Amino acid sequence: MHLSAPAAIAESLKTVRDHNEAMQFATSEALSQILNAFSPQVMLRRFHHYKRNSDTTQTSTDAWAWNMYCSYYQELTSNRQRGFEKLFWEIFEQAYDRKIREKQLEL
Numbered sequence: 001m002h003l004s005a006p007a008a009i010a011e012s013l014k015t016v017r018d019h020n021e022a023m024q025f026a027t028s029e030a031l032s033q034i035l036n037a038f039s040p041q042v043m044l045r046r047f048h049h050y051k052r053n054s055d056t057t058q059t060s061t062d063a064w065a066w067n068m069y070c071s072y073y074q075e076l077t078s079n080r081q082r083g084f085e086k087l088f089w090e091i092f093e094q095a096y097d098r099k100i101r102e103k104q105l106e107l
Helices: 005-037 040-050 061-077 083-105
Strands: none
Touching: 005 083, 040 061, 061 083
8 A cells, every 4th residue: 555645754754753752751761760770778678688697797787788789880880791781771672662562552
């Protein structure tokens, strides 16, 4: 089926608008979830899972948590792991796909 020139342009513009909306939604969703994943409460819960029961060092809880965060951050941002980047793109892709599917159902 061939579209008339005005219909083809209208369809192309709608596709661009849908893509833009999905990009904005996915970026916002990915940043929101990453901020949540790095909240102090979430990070402390994660670190307590790593803590050894036999760990009886005399460091304060704040110093221990900061050291754990520094190690975790270094691992996430290392070229070997690329964890932060992987997390962002995984969330982004899922949110983008979800929004595009929603827009396609609006037809």
